[in-house]
Amino acid sequence: MGNYKRYVGLNFLFNILSTIFSLFSFALIIPILNILFKIEQVQYAYQPVDWNDLAGSLKNNAYWWMQQFIADNGGVMTLALLGAFLVVMTMFKTGTAYLASYYIIPLRSGVVRDLRQKLYEKIVDLNLGFFHKHKKGDIIARMTSDVNEVEASIMSSIEMLTKNPIMIIIYFGVLLWLSWKLTLFVLVVLPFAGTLMGKVGKSLKRKSQKVQTQMGQLLSQIEETLGGLRVVKAFNAEDSVTHRFEEMNNDLRKTTNSMQRRNMLAHPMSEFLGTATIAIVLVFGGMVILEGGSSLDASAFIYYLIIFYSIINPAKDLSKAWYSIEKGRASMERIDTVLQANNPLKVVENPVPLKPFSDKIEFRNVSFKYEDQWVLKHINLTIEKGKTIALVGQSGSGKSTLVDLLPRFYDVQEGEVLIDGVNVKDMALADLRTQMGNVNQEAILFNDTIANNITFGTKGATLEAIENSAKIANAHNFIMETEDGYNTNIGDRGERLSGGQRQRLSIARAILKNPPILILDEATSALDTESEKLVQGALEHLMKNRTTIVIAHRLSTIRNADEICVLNEGEIVERGKHEELIAKNGIYKKLCDMQSF
Numbered sequence: 347m348g349n350y351k352r353y354v355g356l357n358f359l360f361n362i363l364s365t366i367f368s369l370f371s372f373a374l375i376i377p378i379l380n381i382l383f384k385i386e387q388v389q390y391a392y393q394p395v396d397w398n399d400l401a402g403s404l405k406n407n408a409y410w411w412m413q414q415f416i417a418d419n420g421g422v423m424t425l426a427l428l429g430a431f432l433v434v435m436t437m438f439k440t441g442t443a444y445l446a447s448y449y450i451i452p453l454r455s456g457v458v459r460d461l462r463q464k465l466y467e468k469i470v471d472l473n474l475g476f477f478h479k480h481k482k483g484d485i486i487a488r489m490t491s492d493v494n495e496v497e498a499s500i501m502s503s504i505e506m507l508t509k510n511p512i513m514i515i516i517y518f519g520v521l522l523w524l525s526w527k528l529t530l531f532v533l534v535v536l537p538f539a540g541t542l543m544g545k546v547g548k549s550l551k552r553k554s555q556k557v558q559t560q561m562g563q564l565l566s567q568i569e570e571t572l573g574g575l576r577v578v579k580a581f582n583a584e585d586s587v588t589h590r591f592e593e594m595n596n597d598l599r600k601t602t603n604s605m606q607r608r609n610m611l612a613h614p615m616s617e618f619l620g621t622a623t624i625a626i627v628l629v630f631g632g633m634v635i636l637e638g639g640s641s642l643d644a645s646a647f648i649y650y651l652i653i654f655y656s657i658i659n660p661a662k663d664l665s666k667a668w669y670s671i672e673k674g675r676a677s678m679e680r681i682d683t684v685l686q687a688n689n690p691l692k693v694v695e696n697p698v699p700l701k702p703f704s705d706k707i708e709f710r711n712v713s714f715k716y717e718d719q720w721v722l723k724h725i726n727l728t729i730e731k732g733k734t735i736a737l738v739g740q741s742g743s744g745k746s747t748l749v750d751l752l753p754r755f756y757d758v759q760e761g762e763v764l765i766d767g768v769n770v771k772d773m774a775l776a777d778l779r780t781q782m783g784n785v786n787q788e789a790i791l792f793n794d795t796i797a798n799n800i801t802f803g804t805k806g807a808t809l810e811a812i813e814n815s816a817k818i819a820n821a822h823n824f825i826m827e828t829e830d831g832y833n834t835n836i837g838d839r840g841e842r843l844s845g846g847q848r849q850r851l852s853i854a855r856a857i858l859k860n861p862p863i864l865i866l867d868e869a870t871s872a873l874d875t876e877s878e879k880l881v882q883g884a885l886e887h888l889m890k891n892r893t894t895i896v897i898a899h900r901l902s903t904i905r906n907a908d909e910i911c912v913l914n915e916g917e918i919v920e921r922g923k924h925e926e927l928i929a930k931n932g933i934y935k936k937l938c939d940m941q942s943f
C-alpha cells in the first residue's frame with residue numbers, strides 16, 4: 347500500500363472539495379425558492395464581517411447583496427444569475443468528483459496487479475508438495491477469477507469507501523448546524539435500518555465462497571480435459587466428460603443465482619428504508635415548522651431535506667459497497683490461503699557458503715514419508731565424486747523420491763542428506779541446486795524457441811556455447827533441420843518435437859548448465875529404441891567427469907555403474923556391481939531375467 351499513499355491523499359482531497367462544492371450548489375436553492383415564492387420579508391442590512399459569527403455575517407451579507415441585486419435588476423435577472431452560479435458550482439463539483447476517481451484508479455489497478463504478482467511469486471516459491479494437495483485448476487481459479495472478483499467487488503468499492511464517509515460526515519455536520527433537534531431524531535431512526543441491512547449481508551460471503559469453489563472445480567476440469575483430450579477422444583469419453591461438465595456448470599449457475607439475488611437486495615432494501623426515513627423526517631420536520639417558533643424556516647427545511655436526501659444516496663452506496671465487500675472477502679480468503687500457505691522448506695538464515703563439490707554425497711540413515719506411510723526407510727548411501735550410482739527397483743519402490751531429496755524438493759523427516767559433509771538444509775537453496783542437473787522421464791520444455799529452452803536458467807550463454815551443448819547432446823542436427831534452427835518455437839511443452847528430440851534438448855540444457863552432480867531419472871524410458879540410442883549416446887557425454895545418480899528402466903544401460911542399489915519398498919536390499927549382484931542370485935538377478943538382455 348505504501349506506494350499508493352499519494353493517490354489516496356489526492357483522492358481524499360478532491361472528495362472533500364467535491365462535497366463542499368455540492369453543498370454550495372445546493373445552498374443556491376434557498377434564495378431561488380425565496381424569490382420564486384416571494385417568501386423573504388426581512389430586510390437585510392450590510393454588516394461588517396464579524397469573526398465570532400463568520401457564517402452568520404457572511405450569510406447576512408450575501409442576502410443583503412442579493413436583495414440589492416433584486417432591487418436593481420429585478421427577479422428574473424437574479425434567477426438567471428443564480429442559475430449561472432449553480433451551473434458553475436456544479437461544474438466544480440463534478441470536476442473535482444472526477445479528479446477524485448481519476449486518482450483512485452491507479453490504486454485499484456495497482457492493488458490488483460500486486461495481488462497477482464504476489465500470487466505468482468508465491469506459487470513459484472512454494473515447494474512441490476503443495477501442488478499435490480491442490481488441483482491446478484483450483485490454483486488457476488484463485489489467480490484469475492478470485493482476483494477478478496476482488497477487483498470487481500472490493501476494489502470498485504474502495505472509491506465509495508473513501509468518498510461516501512467524507513460526504514456523509516460533512517453533510518451530517520451541516521444538518522446538525524441547520525437543526526440539531528431534527529438531526530438527533532434522525533439518528534434514532536437510522537440504526538434500525540442498519541441492522542436490517544446487516545442481516546442480509548452476512549449470508550452473502552458464504553454464498554460467494556461457494557461460487558468461487560465451484561468455479562475452481564470447473565477450471566480444474568477444463569485444465570484436465572485440455573491435457574487429456576487425446577485420451578478423451580480415444581476412449582469415446584466426450585459425452586461423459588461433457589455431461590460431467592454440464593452438471594458442474596449448472597451447479598455453479600444455481601449458486602450464482604442465489605448469490606446474486608441476495609446481492610441485488612442491497613439496492614431496493616436501502617432505497618425503501620431510505621425513503622421511509624425521509625418520510626418520517628418530512629412529517630416530523632413539517633410538524634415543527636407548522637407549529638412555528640422554530641429556527642428552521644421553510645426554505646431552509648427544503649435545503650435540509652435536499653442534504654438529507656444527499657446523505658441517503660451515499661449511505662445507500664455504502665451499504666452496496668459493504669455487500670460487495672462481503673462478497674469479495676470470500677475470494678480474498680481463498681487468495682489468502684495460497685499467499686499464507688507455509689512452505690515447509692525452511693531456509694537457514696546464514697547458509698554455509700558454496701564450495702565446489704569435491705568429495706562425496708551422503709545419505710545418512712534417511713527416512714521419508716509424503717503423508718502417513720514411510721516411502722524410504724533408513725537409507726544409507728555414499729556417492730563419491732566422479733562415480734556413477736544406479737538405482738533400480740520396481741515402480742513405486744521410492745527411486746524418484748530418493749533423488750528428489752538431494753535438490754531438496756522435499757525435506758527428510760529422519761536422518762540427513764550431506765554434500766561434502768554439509769547438510770543440504772544448511773545450504774542456500776540456489777547454491778544447492780546450481781550444483782545439480784536433472785534429466786527426467788518427461789522432458790519439461792516451455793513454449794519458446796529452441797535456444798531459449800536450452801539456456802533456460804543459465805544466464806548469459808553465448809550462441810556458440812548453446813550450439814556446442816546441442817552437438818554434445820546429439821541435438822544439433824535435428825535442430826538445424828527445423829524451420830528456423832535455434833529460433834524455432836517448439837510449441838506448448840515442446841509438442842512440435844518427438845519424444846527423443848525433446849529429451850535431447852533437455853540433455854543439452856543440462857550440458858550447458860554444466861553441473862558437477864547429475865540426476866537421471868528414467869531419462870530414456872519413454873523413448874523408442876532408435877531415439878534411445880541417440881539419447882543414450884548424449885547421456886554418456888553428459889555423464890563424463892560427473893557424479894551421477896542414474897535411475898534406469900532398462901538395466902542394460904547401467905551395467906557399468908560403480909555401484910548398483912536395488913530398492914524394494916523404500917529399502918536398499920542389495921548393492922554391488924553388476925556381476926556381484928548377478929552372482930548373488932537375488933532380486934537384481936530376477937529383474938534382469940525379466941528383461942532378458
Ligand code: ADP
Binds near residue numbers: 741743746
Ligand atoms: P519410483 O520412482 O521408484 O517408481 P516413487 O519414488 O515415485 O517410486 O514413489 C514411491 C512411493 O511414494 C509410491 O508408493 C508412490 O505412490 C508414493 N508417492 C510418490 N509421490 C508421491 C506424492 N507426491 N505424494 C504421496 N505419495 C507419493
Ligand code: MG
Binds near residue numbers: 745746747867
Ligand atoms: Mg520414478
